[in-house]
Amino acid sequence: MGLLEQHFGSCSGEVRVFFAPGRVNLIGDHTDYSGGYVLPAALDCGTWVAIRQREDGRFRFISTNFDDQVECSAAELAYRTEDGWANYPKGVIWHLRERGVELSGGDLLFHGNIPNGAGLSSSASITMATAFSVRSLTGVDLSLMELIRLSQQVENEYLGVNCGIMDQFAVGMGRSGHGLLLRCKTLDYRYVPLTLGDYRIVIVNSNKRRELAASKYNERRAECEAGFRMIQPHLSEADHLGSVSVDQWREVSRHISSETIRRRLEHVIYENERVLRSTEALESGDPIAFGRYMQESHESLSRLYEVTGTELDVLVEEALRVKGCIGARMTGAGFGGCTVNLVHEAHLDTFCRQVNKRFRERTGRTPAFYCWQTGDGVREIIQGVEACPFW
Structure with a gap:
Protein backbone atom coordinates (compact mmCIF):
# COMPACT_ATOMS: atom_id res chain seq x y z
CA MET A 1 0.00 0.00 0.00
CA VAL A 192 20.19 34.85 -16.42
CA PRO A 193 21.92 31.79 -17.95
CA LEU A 194 24.11 30.06 -15.37
CA THR A 195 27.19 29.84 -17.55
CA LEU A 196 29.51 28.30 -14.96
CA GLY A 197 31.75 26.17 -17.18
CA ASP A 198 33.26 23.32 -15.16
CA TYR A 199 32.06 24.75 -11.86
CA ARG A 200 29.12 23.35 -9.93
CA ILE A 201 26.81 24.84 -7.33
CA VAL A 202 27.18 23.03 -4.02
CA ILE A 203 24.88 23.79 -1.10
CA VAL A 204 26.18 22.99 2.38
CA ASN A 205 23.78 22.76 5.30
CA SER A 206 25.26 23.75 8.65
CA ASN A 207 22.47 21.77 10.32
CA LYS A 208 21.98 24.68 12.64
CA ARG A 209 18.26 25.23 12.30
CA ARG A 210 17.02 28.79 12.06
CA GLU A 211 13.57 30.10 12.81
CA LEU A 212 12.82 33.30 10.89
CA ALA A 213 10.04 34.56 13.12
CA ALA A 214 12.20 34.01 16.22
CA SER A 215 15.35 35.49 14.70
CA LYS A 216 16.50 39.06 14.23
CA TYR A 217 15.08 39.13 10.69
CA ASN A 218 12.27 41.54 11.54
CA GLU A 219 14.72 43.66 13.54
CA ARG A 220 16.98 44.06 10.51
CA ARG A 221 14.06 45.12 8.38
CA ALA A 222 13.06 47.74 10.94
CA GLU A 223 16.65 49.05 11.04
CA CYS A 224 16.69 49.48 7.27
CA GLU A 225 13.37 51.29 7.29
CA ALA A 226 14.58 53.61 10.07
CA GLY A 227 17.81 54.32 8.20
CA PHE A 228 16.04 55.16 4.97
CA ARG A 229 13.85 57.66 6.81
CA MET A 230 17.04 59.40 7.93
CA ILE A 231 18.47 59.81 4.43
CA GLN A 232 15.33 60.20 2.31
CA PRO A 233 15.03 63.97 2.91
CA HIS A 234 18.49 64.35 1.38
CA LEU A 235 17.68 62.37 -1.78
CA SER A 236 15.87 63.99 -4.65
CA GLU A 237 14.10 60.99 -6.18
CA ALA A 238 14.67 57.77 -4.21
CA ASP A 239 11.46 56.39 -2.73
CA HIS A 240 12.91 53.16 -1.28
CA LEU A 241 16.28 51.99 -0.03
CA GLY A 242 16.81 49.62 -2.96
CA SER A 243 16.92 52.56 -5.37
CA VAL A 244 19.83 54.31 -3.64
CA SER A 245 23.04 54.08 -5.67
CA VAL A 246 26.55 53.75 -4.28
CA ASP A 247 27.35 57.32 -5.35
CA GLN A 248 24.24 58.65 -3.60
CA TRP A 249 25.13 56.70 -0.47
CA ARG A 250 28.54 58.32 -0.30
CA GLU A 251 26.82 61.71 -0.27
CA VAL A 252 24.14 60.99 2.34
CA SER A 253 25.65 58.38 4.70
CA ARG A 254 26.80 61.14 7.06
CA HIS A 255 23.15 61.78 7.92
CA ILE A 256 22.83 58.40 9.65
CA SER A 257 23.07 59.01 13.38
CA SER A 258 23.54 55.37 14.39
CA GLU A 259 26.68 53.43 13.47
CA THR A 260 24.72 50.17 13.57
CA ILE A 261 22.09 51.44 11.16
CA ARG A 262 24.81 52.88 8.91
CA ARG A 263 26.33 49.41 8.60
CA ARG A 264 22.96 47.87 7.76
CA LEU A 265 22.29 50.32 4.94
CA GLU A 266 25.82 50.05 3.59
CA HIS A 267 25.36 46.31 3.17
CA VAL A 268 22.08 46.70 1.28
CA ILE A 269 23.39 49.37 -1.09
CA TYR A 270 26.64 47.61 -1.95
CA GLU A 271 24.89 44.23 -2.14
CA ASN A 272 22.57 45.61 -4.81
CA GLU A 273 25.61 46.67 -6.81
CA ARG A 274 27.15 43.20 -6.37
CA VAL A 275 24.01 41.54 -7.71
CA LEU A 276 24.17 43.62 -10.89
CA ARG A 277 27.90 42.99 -11.33
CA SER A 278 27.35 39.27 -10.69
CA THR A 279 24.72 39.17 -13.40
CA GLU A 280 27.15 40.73 -15.85
CA ALA A 281 29.78 38.15 -14.88
CA LEU A 282 27.41 35.24 -15.49
CA GLU A 283 26.16 36.63 -18.78
CA SER A 284 29.74 37.05 -19.98
CA GLY A 285 30.73 33.55 -18.85
CA ASP A 286 33.09 34.67 -16.06
CA PRO A 287 32.55 32.36 -13.05
CA ILE A 288 35.78 33.59 -11.42
CA ALA A 289 34.38 37.11 -11.10
CA PHE A 290 31.07 35.73 -9.91
CA GLY A 291 32.87 33.75 -7.20
CA ARG A 292 34.67 36.87 -6.06
CA TYR A 293 31.37 38.74 -5.66
CA MET A 294 30.03 35.81 -3.62
CA GLN A 295 32.92 36.16 -1.19
CA GLU A 296 32.44 39.92 -0.89
CA SER A 297 28.75 39.35 -0.22
CA HIS A 298 29.40 36.99 2.67
CA GLU A 299 31.92 39.32 4.25
CA SER A 300 29.36 42.12 4.13
CA LEU A 301 26.60 39.92 5.57
CA SER A 302 28.93 38.92 8.39
CA ARG A 303 30.61 42.23 9.19
CA LEU A 304 27.96 44.83 8.31
CA TYR A 305 24.62 43.04 8.53
CA GLU A 306 25.61 40.56 11.25
CA VAL A 307 23.33 37.72 10.19
CA THR A 308 25.81 34.88 9.65
CA GLY A 309 26.96 33.46 12.98
CA THR A 310 29.81 31.11 13.81
CA GLU A 311 28.61 28.09 11.83
CA LEU A 312 28.09 29.89 8.53
CA ASP A 313 31.35 31.81 8.86
CA VAL A 314 33.26 28.59 9.54
CA LEU A 315 31.67 26.87 6.53
CA VAL A 316 32.71 29.73 4.25
CA GLU A 317 36.24 29.91 5.68
CA GLU A 318 36.79 26.18 5.27
CA ALA A 319 35.24 26.09 1.80
CA LEU A 320 37.61 28.75 0.51
CA ARG A 321 40.59 26.77 1.84
CA VAL A 322 39.81 23.93 -0.56
CA LYS A 323 41.40 23.92 -4.01
CA GLY A 324 38.79 24.40 -6.71
CA CYS A 325 36.34 26.46 -4.61
CA ILE A 326 36.17 29.96 -6.07
CA GLY A 327 33.17 31.34 -4.21
CA ALA A 328 31.27 30.76 -0.98
CA ARG A 329 28.62 32.67 0.94
CA MET A 330 25.65 32.19 3.22
CA THR A 331 22.32 31.97 1.46
CA GLY A 332 18.90 32.89 2.77
CA ALA A 333 18.12 34.86 5.89
CA GLY A 334 21.09 33.59 7.87
CA PHE A 335 21.21 32.85 11.60
CA GLY A 336 21.98 29.25 10.61
CA GLY A 337 20.97 27.31 7.54
CA CYS A 338 23.09 26.91 4.41
CA THR A 339 25.94 28.24 2.34
CA VAL A 340 26.14 28.20 -1.45
CA ASN A 341 29.49 27.41 -3.01
CA LEU A 342 31.03 27.38 -6.48
CA VAL A 343 33.32 24.35 -6.83
CA HIS A 344 35.21 22.93 -9.81
CA GLU A 345 33.76 19.54 -10.71
CA ALA A 346 37.19 17.89 -10.48
CA HIS A 347 37.41 18.81 -6.79
CA LEU A 348 33.87 18.01 -5.58
CA ASP A 349 34.83 14.92 -3.59
CA THR A 350 37.78 16.65 -1.94
CA PHE A 351 35.63 19.68 -1.16
CA CYS A 352 32.95 17.64 0.60
CA ARG A 353 35.48 15.53 2.51
CA GLN A 354 37.66 18.41 3.75
CA VAL A 355 34.83 20.81 4.63
CA ASN A 356 33.03 18.03 6.48
CA LYS A 357 36.14 17.17 8.53
CA ARG A 358 37.14 20.71 9.40
CA PHE A 359 33.62 21.91 10.16
CA ARG A 360 33.05 19.01 12.56
CA GLU A 361 36.37 19.70 14.27
CA ARG A 362 35.58 23.38 14.76
CA THR A 363 31.87 23.30 15.61
CA GLY A 364 30.98 19.76 16.66
CA ARG A 365 28.24 19.72 14.00
CA THR A 366 28.02 17.44 10.97
CA PRO A 367 27.17 19.31 7.75
CA ALA A 368 25.16 17.97 4.82
CA PHE A 369 26.07 18.50 1.16
CA TYR A 370 23.68 18.89 -1.78
CA CYS A 371 24.54 19.08 -5.47
CA TRP A 372 21.02 19.73 -6.71
CA GLN A 373 20.40 21.04 -10.20
CA THR A 374 18.38 24.13 -11.03
Whole structure:
Protein backbone atom coordinates (compact mmCIF):
# COMPACT_ATOMS: atom_id res chain seq x y z
CA MET A 1 0.00 0.00 0.00
CA GLY A 2 1.43 3.37 -1.02
CA LEU A 3 1.34 6.43 1.20
CA LEU A 4 -1.41 7.93 -0.92
CA GLU A 5 -3.76 5.00 -0.34
CA GLN A 6 -2.65 4.74 3.28
CA HIS A 7 -3.72 8.33 4.01
CA PHE A 8 -6.53 8.80 1.48
CA GLY A 9 -8.11 5.37 1.82
CA SER A 10 -9.31 3.86 -1.42
CA CYS A 11 -8.66 7.20 -3.15
CA SER A 12 -12.19 7.56 -4.47
CA GLY A 13 -12.39 10.89 -6.24
CA GLU A 14 -9.78 12.48 -8.45
CA VAL A 15 -6.34 12.98 -6.95
CA ARG A 16 -4.06 15.51 -8.62
CA VAL A 17 -0.39 16.10 -7.85
CA PHE A 18 1.52 19.39 -7.91
CA PHE A 19 5.15 20.35 -7.30
CA ALA A 20 6.81 23.56 -6.16
CA PRO A 21 10.62 23.81 -5.99
CA GLY A 22 12.89 25.09 -3.30
CA ARG A 23 15.23 27.91 -4.16
CA VAL A 24 18.78 28.96 -3.52
CA ASN A 25 19.69 32.62 -3.54
CA LEU A 26 22.96 32.92 -5.43
CA ILE A 27 23.58 36.50 -4.30
CA GLY A 28 21.54 39.40 -2.95
CA ASP A 29 20.47 38.58 0.61
CA HIS A 30 18.51 40.99 2.80
CA THR A 31 17.94 43.32 -0.15
CA ASP A 32 14.48 42.10 -1.16
CA TYR A 33 12.43 43.79 1.56
CA SER A 34 14.16 47.08 0.71
CA GLY A 35 13.01 46.76 -2.90
CA GLY A 36 16.48 45.92 -4.19
CA TYR A 37 17.97 43.28 -6.50
CA VAL A 38 18.26 39.54 -5.89
CA LEU A 39 19.54 36.63 -7.99
CA PRO A 40 17.88 33.37 -6.90
CA ALA A 41 17.46 30.09 -8.78
CA ALA A 42 14.79 27.42 -8.40
CA LEU A 43 16.04 23.92 -7.53
CA ASP A 44 14.97 20.45 -8.59
CA CYS A 45 14.13 19.57 -4.99
CA GLY A 46 10.93 20.83 -3.43
CA THR A 47 7.43 20.00 -2.21
CA TRP A 48 4.88 17.65 -3.76
CA VAL A 49 1.22 17.90 -2.79
CA ALA A 50 -1.45 15.36 -3.67
CA ILE A 51 -4.88 16.95 -3.33
CA ARG A 52 -8.36 15.46 -3.45
CA GLN A 53 -11.47 17.60 -3.16
CA ARG A 54 -14.05 16.85 -0.46
CA GLU A 55 -17.67 17.95 -0.33
CA ASP A 56 -18.17 18.07 3.45
CA GLY A 57 -16.37 21.36 4.17
CA ARG A 58 -13.53 19.60 6.02
CA PHE A 59 -9.81 19.95 5.37
CA ARG A 60 -7.11 17.42 6.24
CA PHE A 61 -3.44 18.38 6.13
CA ILE A 62 -1.01 15.45 6.16
CA SER A 63 2.77 15.37 5.67
CA THR A 64 5.21 12.54 5.23
CA ASN A 65 7.78 14.79 6.95
CA PHE A 66 5.86 15.40 10.19
CA ASP A 67 3.93 13.12 12.52
CA ASP A 68 1.08 15.48 13.30
CA GLN A 69 -2.02 15.53 11.09
CA VAL A 70 -4.34 18.54 11.22
CA GLU A 71 -8.04 18.46 10.41
CA CYS A 72 -10.38 21.42 10.54
CA SER A 73 -13.48 22.96 9.00
CA ALA A 74 -13.51 26.04 6.80
CA ALA A 75 -14.49 28.05 9.89
CA GLU A 76 -11.39 26.82 11.73
CA LEU A 77 -8.69 27.95 9.28
CA ALA A 78 -7.39 30.71 11.53
CA TYR A 79 -3.77 30.47 12.71
CA ARG A 80 -3.10 28.17 15.66
CA THR A 81 0.37 27.69 17.10
CA GLU A 82 -0.30 24.04 17.84
CA ASP A 83 -0.99 23.33 14.14
CA GLY A 84 2.71 23.83 13.37
CA TRP A 85 3.67 23.23 9.72
CA ALA A 86 0.00 22.97 8.67
CA ASN A 87 -0.42 26.71 9.23
CA TYR A 88 1.30 27.27 5.88
CA PRO A 89 -1.34 25.54 3.71
CA LYS A 90 -4.10 26.63 6.10
CA GLY A 91 -3.03 30.25 5.62
CA VAL A 92 -3.17 29.93 1.85
CA ILE A 93 -6.71 28.51 1.89
CA TRP A 94 -7.79 31.11 4.44
CA HIS A 95 -6.51 33.98 2.27
CA LEU A 96 -8.04 32.47 -0.87
CA ARG A 97 -11.40 32.25 0.88
CA GLU A 98 -11.03 35.91 1.88
CA ARG A 99 -10.82 36.61 -1.86
CA GLY A 100 -13.97 34.65 -2.52
CA VAL A 101 -12.30 31.44 -3.66
CA GLU A 102 -14.45 28.63 -2.27
CA LEU A 103 -13.06 25.12 -1.95
CA SER A 104 -15.64 22.67 -0.59
CA GLY A 105 -13.01 20.87 1.48
CA GLY A 106 -9.95 18.85 0.65
CA ASP A 107 -7.42 16.21 1.62
CA LEU A 108 -3.87 17.49 1.09
CA LEU A 109 -0.89 15.16 1.42
CA PHE A 110 2.54 16.84 1.35
CA HIS A 111 5.99 15.40 0.81
CA GLY A 112 9.13 17.51 0.73
CA ASN A 113 12.82 16.83 0.24
CA ILE A 114 14.00 20.33 1.20
CA PRO A 115 15.77 20.31 4.59
CA ASN A 116 13.40 22.08 6.95
CA GLY A 117 14.72 25.32 8.44
CA ALA A 118 17.76 25.38 6.15
CA GLY A 119 16.98 28.64 4.34
CA LEU A 120 16.07 27.02 1.00
CA SER A 121 12.45 28.20 1.03
CA SER A 122 10.60 25.15 2.26
CA SER A 123 7.83 27.49 3.47
CA ALA A 124 7.43 29.27 0.11
CA SER A 125 7.49 25.87 -1.58
CA ILE A 126 4.58 24.68 0.57
CA THR A 127 2.51 27.83 0.16
CA MET A 128 3.04 28.05 -3.60
CA ALA A 129 2.25 24.35 -4.10
CA THR A 130 -0.96 24.83 -2.10
CA ALA A 131 -2.00 28.02 -3.90
CA PHE A 132 -1.33 26.56 -7.35
CA SER A 133 -3.20 23.33 -6.58
CA VAL A 134 -6.28 25.09 -5.15
CA ARG A 135 -6.37 27.43 -8.15
CA SER A 136 -6.30 24.44 -10.46
CA LEU A 137 -9.04 22.57 -8.59
CA THR A 138 -11.39 25.54 -8.38
CA GLY A 139 -10.64 27.01 -11.80
CA VAL A 140 -10.47 30.49 -10.26
CA ASP A 141 -9.03 33.20 -12.50
CA LEU A 142 -5.87 34.13 -10.60
CA SER A 143 -2.58 34.70 -12.38
CA LEU A 144 0.70 33.17 -11.26
CA MET A 145 1.79 36.63 -10.12
CA GLU A 146 -1.31 36.93 -7.96
CA LEU A 147 -0.52 33.56 -6.38
CA ILE A 148 3.02 34.75 -5.69
CA ARG A 149 1.74 37.88 -3.97
CA LEU A 150 -0.84 35.90 -2.02
CA SER A 151 1.82 33.49 -0.77
CA GLN A 152 3.92 36.41 0.45
CA GLN A 153 0.82 37.83 2.13
CA VAL A 154 0.37 34.55 4.02
CA GLU A 155 3.90 34.87 5.43
CA ASN A 156 3.50 38.55 6.28
CA GLU A 157 -0.03 38.68 7.70
CA TYR A 158 -0.99 35.13 8.68
CA LEU A 159 2.38 33.92 9.99
CA GLY A 160 3.89 37.25 11.05
CA VAL A 161 7.16 37.02 9.10
CA ASN A 162 7.98 40.27 7.31
CA CYS A 163 9.71 38.59 4.36
CA GLY A 164 10.10 40.12 0.93
CA ILE A 165 8.80 38.54 -2.25
CA MET A 166 11.97 36.86 -3.51
CA ASP A 167 11.25 33.34 -2.27
CA GLN A 168 7.75 33.09 -3.65
CA PHE A 169 8.82 34.70 -6.93
CA ALA A 170 11.67 32.25 -7.48
CA VAL A 171 9.49 29.26 -6.57
CA GLY A 172 6.80 30.42 -8.95
CA MET A 173 8.86 31.70 -11.88
CA GLY A 174 12.01 29.54 -11.83
CA ARG A 175 13.55 28.17 -15.02
CA SER A 176 15.97 25.26 -15.31
CA GLY A 177 19.55 26.30 -16.10
CA HIS A 178 18.92 29.93 -15.15
CA GLY A 179 19.08 32.35 -12.31
CA LEU A 180 16.44 35.04 -12.02
CA LEU A 181 17.48 38.68 -11.71
CA LEU A 182 14.61 40.33 -9.88
CA ARG A 183 14.12 43.93 -8.83
CA CYS A 184 11.86 43.43 -5.85
CA LYS A 185 10.27 46.90 -5.81
CA THR A 186 8.97 46.79 -9.37
CA LEU A 187 9.04 42.99 -9.96
CA ASP A 188 10.89 43.59 -13.21
CA TYR A 189 12.93 40.48 -13.92
CA ARG A 190 14.92 38.59 -16.50
CA TYR A 191 16.41 35.12 -16.72
CA VAL A 192 20.19 34.85 -16.42
CA PRO A 193 21.92 31.79 -17.95
CA LEU A 194 24.11 30.06 -15.37
CA THR A 195 27.19 29.84 -17.55
CA LEU A 196 29.51 28.30 -14.96
CA GLY A 197 31.75 26.17 -17.18
CA ASP A 198 33.26 23.32 -15.16
CA TYR A 199 32.06 24.75 -11.86
CA ARG A 200 29.12 23.35 -9.93
CA ILE A 201 26.81 24.84 -7.33
CA VAL A 202 27.18 23.03 -4.02
CA ILE A 203 24.88 23.79 -1.10
CA VAL A 204 26.18 22.99 2.38
CA ASN A 205 23.78 22.76 5.30
CA SER A 206 25.26 23.75 8.65
CA ASN A 207 22.47 21.77 10.32
CA LYS A 208 21.98 24.68 12.64
CA ARG A 209 18.26 25.23 12.30
CA ARG A 210 17.02 28.79 12.06
CA GLU A 211 13.57 30.10 12.81
CA LEU A 212 12.82 33.30 10.89
CA ALA A 213 10.04 34.56 13.12
CA ALA A 214 12.20 34.01 16.22
CA SER A 215 15.35 35.49 14.70
CA LYS A 216 16.50 39.06 14.23
CA TYR A 217 15.08 39.13 10.69
CA ASN A 218 12.27 41.54 11.54
CA GLU A 219 14.72 43.66 13.54
CA ARG A 220 16.98 44.06 10.51
CA ARG A 221 14.06 45.12 8.38
CA ALA A 222 13.06 47.74 10.94
CA GLU A 223 16.65 49.05 11.04
CA CYS A 224 16.69 49.48 7.27
CA GLU A 225 13.37 51.29 7.29
CA ALA A 226 14.58 53.61 10.07
CA GLY A 227 17.81 54.32 8.20
CA PHE A 228 16.04 55.16 4.97
CA ARG A 229 13.85 57.66 6.81
CA MET A 230 17.04 59.40 7.93
CA ILE A 231 18.47 59.81 4.43
CA GLN A 232 15.33 60.20 2.31
CA PRO A 233 15.03 63.97 2.91
CA HIS A 234 18.49 64.35 1.38
CA LEU A 235 17.68 62.37 -1.78
CA SER A 236 15.87 63.99 -4.65
CA GLU A 237 14.10 60.99 -6.18
CA ALA A 238 14.67 57.77 -4.21
CA ASP A 239 11.46 56.39 -2.73
CA HIS A 240 12.91 53.16 -1.28
CA LEU A 241 16.28 51.99 -0.03
CA GLY A 242 16.81 49.62 -2.96
CA SER A 243 16.92 52.56 -5.37
CA VAL A 244 19.83 54.31 -3.64
CA SER A 245 23.04 54.08 -5.67
CA VAL A 246 26.55 53.75 -4.28
CA ASP A 247 27.35 57.32 -5.35
CA GLN A 248 24.24 58.65 -3.60
CA TRP A 249 25.13 56.70 -0.47
CA ARG A 250 28.54 58.32 -0.30
CA GLU A 251 26.82 61.71 -0.27
CA VAL A 252 24.14 60.99 2.34
CA SER A 253 25.65 58.38 4.70
CA ARG A 254 26.80 61.14 7.06
CA HIS A 255 23.15 61.78 7.92
CA ILE A 256 22.83 58.40 9.65
CA SER A 257 23.07 59.01 13.38
CA SER A 258 23.54 55.37 14.39
CA GLU A 259 26.68 53.43 13.47
CA THR A 260 24.72 50.17 13.57
CA ILE A 261 22.09 51.44 11.16
CA ARG A 262 24.81 52.88 8.91
CA ARG A 263 26.33 49.41 8.60
CA ARG A 264 22.96 47.87 7.76
CA LEU A 265 22.29 50.32 4.94
CA GLU A 266 25.82 50.05 3.59
CA HIS A 267 25.36 46.31 3.17
CA VAL A 268 22.08 46.70 1.28
CA ILE A 269 23.39 49.37 -1.09
CA TYR A 270 26.64 47.61 -1.95
CA GLU A 271 24.89 44.23 -2.14
CA ASN A 272 22.57 45.61 -4.81
CA GLU A 273 25.61 46.67 -6.81
CA ARG A 274 27.15 43.20 -6.37
CA VAL A 275 24.01 41.54 -7.71
CA LEU A 276 24.17 43.62 -10.89
CA ARG A 277 27.90 42.99 -11.33
CA SER A 278 27.35 39.27 -10.69
CA THR A 279 24.72 39.17 -13.40
CA GLU A 280 27.15 40.73 -15.85
CA ALA A 281 29.78 38.15 -14.88
CA LEU A 282 27.41 35.24 -15.49
CA GLU A 283 26.16 36.63 -18.78
CA SER A 284 29.74 37.05 -19.98
CA GLY A 285 30.73 33.55 -18.85
CA ASP A 286 33.09 34.67 -16.06
CA PRO A 287 32.55 32.36 -13.05
CA ILE A 288 35.78 33.59 -11.42
CA ALA A 289 34.38 37.11 -11.10
CA PHE A 290 31.07 35.73 -9.91
CA GLY A 291 32.87 33.75 -7.20
CA ARG A 292 34.67 36.87 -6.06
CA TYR A 293 31.37 38.74 -5.66
CA MET A 294 30.03 35.81 -3.62
CA GLN A 295 32.92 36.16 -1.19
CA GLU A 296 32.44 39.92 -0.89
CA SER A 297 28.75 39.35 -0.22
CA HIS A 298 29.40 36.99 2.67
CA GLU A 299 31.92 39.32 4.25
CA SER A 300 29.36 42.12 4.13
CA LEU A 301 26.60 39.92 5.57
CA SER A 302 28.93 38.92 8.39
CA ARG A 303 30.61 42.23 9.19
CA LEU A 304 27.96 44.83 8.31
CA TYR A 305 24.62 43.04 8.53
CA GLU A 306 25.61 40.56 11.25
CA VAL A 307 23.33 37.72 10.19
CA THR A 308 25.81 34.88 9.65
CA GLY A 309 26.96 33.46 12.98
CA THR A 310 29.81 31.11 13.81
CA GLU A 311 28.61 28.09 11.83
CA LEU A 312 28.09 29.89 8.53
CA ASP A 313 31.35 31.81 8.86
CA VAL A 314 33.26 28.59 9.54
CA LEU A 315 31.67 26.87 6.53
CA VAL A 316 32.71 29.73 4.25
CA GLU A 317 36.24 29.91 5.68
CA GLU A 318 36.79 26.18 5.27
CA ALA A 319 35.24 26.09 1.80
CA LEU A 320 37.61 28.75 0.51
CA ARG A 321 40.59 26.77 1.84
CA VAL A 322 39.81 23.93 -0.56
CA LYS A 323 41.40 23.92 -4.01
CA GLY A 324 38.79 24.40 -6.71
CA CYS A 325 36.34 26.46 -4.61
CA ILE A 326 36.17 29.96 -6.07
CA GLY A 327 33.17 31.34 -4.21
CA ALA A 328 31.27 30.76 -0.98
CA ARG A 329 28.62 32.67 0.94
CA MET A 330 25.65 32.19 3.22
CA THR A 331 22.32 31.97 1.46
CA GLY A 332 18.90 32.89 2.77
CA ALA A 333 18.12 34.86 5.89
CA GLY A 334 21.09 33.59 7.87
CA PHE A 335 21.21 32.85 11.60
CA GLY A 336 21.98 29.25 10.61
CA GLY A 337 20.97 27.31 7.54
CA CYS A 338 23.09 26.91 4.41
CA THR A 339 25.94 28.24 2.34
CA VAL A 340 26.14 28.20 -1.45
CA ASN A 341 29.49 27.41 -3.01
CA LEU A 342 31.03 27.38 -6.48
CA VAL A 343 33.32 24.35 -6.83
CA HIS A 344 35.21 22.93 -9.81
CA GLU A 345 33.76 19.54 -10.71
CA ALA A 346 37.19 17.89 -10.48
CA HIS A 347 37.41 18.81 -6.79
CA LEU A 348 33.87 18.01 -5.58
CA ASP A 349 34.83 14.92 -3.59
CA THR A 350 37.78 16.65 -1.94
CA PHE A 351 35.63 19.68 -1.16
CA CYS A 352 32.95 17.64 0.60
CA ARG A 353 35.48 15.53 2.51
CA GLN A 354 37.66 18.41 3.75
CA VAL A 355 34.83 20.81 4.63
CA ASN A 356 33.03 18.03 6.48
CA LYS A 357 36.14 17.17 8.53
CA ARG A 358 37.14 20.71 9.40
CA PHE A 359 33.62 21.91 10.16
CA ARG A 360 33.05 19.01 12.56
CA GLU A 361 36.37 19.70 14.27
CA ARG A 362 35.58 23.38 14.76
CA THR A 363 31.87 23.30 15.61
CA GLY A 364 30.98 19.76 16.66
CA ARG A 365 28.24 19.72 14.00
CA THR A 366 28.02 17.44 10.97
CA PRO A 367 27.17 19.31 7.75
CA ALA A 368 25.16 17.97 4.82
CA PHE A 369 26.07 18.50 1.16
CA TYR A 370 23.68 18.89 -1.78
CA CYS A 371 24.54 19.08 -5.47
CA TRP A 372 21.02 19.73 -6.71
CA GLN A 373 20.40 21.04 -10.20
CA THR A 374 18.38 24.13 -11.03
CA GLY A 375 14.76 23.46 -11.98
CA ASP A 376 11.50 24.93 -13.20
CA GLY A 377 8.86 26.71 -11.13
CA VAL A 378 5.59 25.50 -9.63
CA ARG A 379 3.58 23.14 -11.84
CA GLU A 380 1.17 20.22 -12.00
CA ILE A 381 2.70 16.77 -12.38
CA ILE A 382 0.87 15.01 -15.21
CA GLN A 383 3.45 12.84 -16.94
CA GLY A 384 5.08 10.27 -14.68
CA VAL A 385 2.86 11.01 -11.68
CA GLU A 386 3.25 7.38 -10.57
CA ALA A 387 6.91 8.14 -9.81
CA CYS A 388 6.00 10.77 -7.18
CA PRO A 389 7.27 9.86 -3.70
CA PHE A 390 3.86 9.05 -2.18
CA TRP A 391 2.05 7.45 -5.12
